Amino acid sequence: MARLSEHFDEKEFLCRCCGAGKGLIHPHLVIGLEMLRDLVKRPITVNCGYRCPEHNAEVGGVPNSYHVQGYAADIHVTGLSPYELAGQAARVPLFFNGGIGIYPERGFVHVDIGKKRRWMG
Numbered sequence: 264m265a266r267l268s269e270h271f272d273e274k275e276f277l278c279r280c281c282g283a284g285k286g287l288i289h290p291h292l293v294i295g296l297e298m299l300r301d302l303v304k305r306p307i308t309v310n311c312g313y314r315c316p317e318h319n320a321e322v323g324g325v326p327n328s329y330h331v332q333g334y335a336a337d338i339h340v341t342g343l344s345p346y347e348l349a350g351q352a353a354r355v356p357l358f359f360n361g362g363i364g365i366y367p368e369r370g371f372v373h374v375d376i377g378k379k380r381r382w383m384g
Contacts, residue, residue: 267293270300276312276336280321284313287333291376295357296336299374302351303340310371311337329362335375337366348372 265273265285271293277284292312300307314322314330329335340348349365349372352358357376364373366384373384 268297270306271296271309275309276333278313278315278318279311280318281315283315284333287313289333289376291357292334292336292374295355295361295374295376296338298355298357299352302354303343303348305340305342307338307340309336309338329375329377332377334377335362335373337371337373339371345370345372 267273267276267288267290273285273288276288296307311330312335313333314324314328316331319328319331324330338348339345343351345365345367349363352363352372352374358374360379361377362373362375362380364382364384366373369384
């Protein structure tokens with residue numbers, strides 16, 4: 264698998280159900296995650312990156328989800344709450360100007376490089 268950056272491999276972002284997504288992860292998403300990693304000074308785990316349309320439908324994603332476009336990742340960082348992680352993500356210009364969703368019950372944060380919006384899941 265291709266190395267996307269110093270700390271992220273393409274494998275981490277591939278669809279969890281079928282492995283699709285090779286070559287579809289937008290470089291700005293990875294740049295934003297590297298910037299976030301520099302801020303939190305800890306490894307970031309990608310729970311979900313690219314989703315094939317079928318998997319996206321199975322998990323209840325909107326039809327044209329940023330996950331299907333390779334623009335989004337659901338992430339967590341050991342030792343940080345979703346609220347703390349979302350606060351740090353908002354310091355990254357690519358995510359500040361994109362989407363940040365907090366899922367406290369499920370323990371992760373959604374970040375994307377799409378249009379600016381915020382929500383609680």
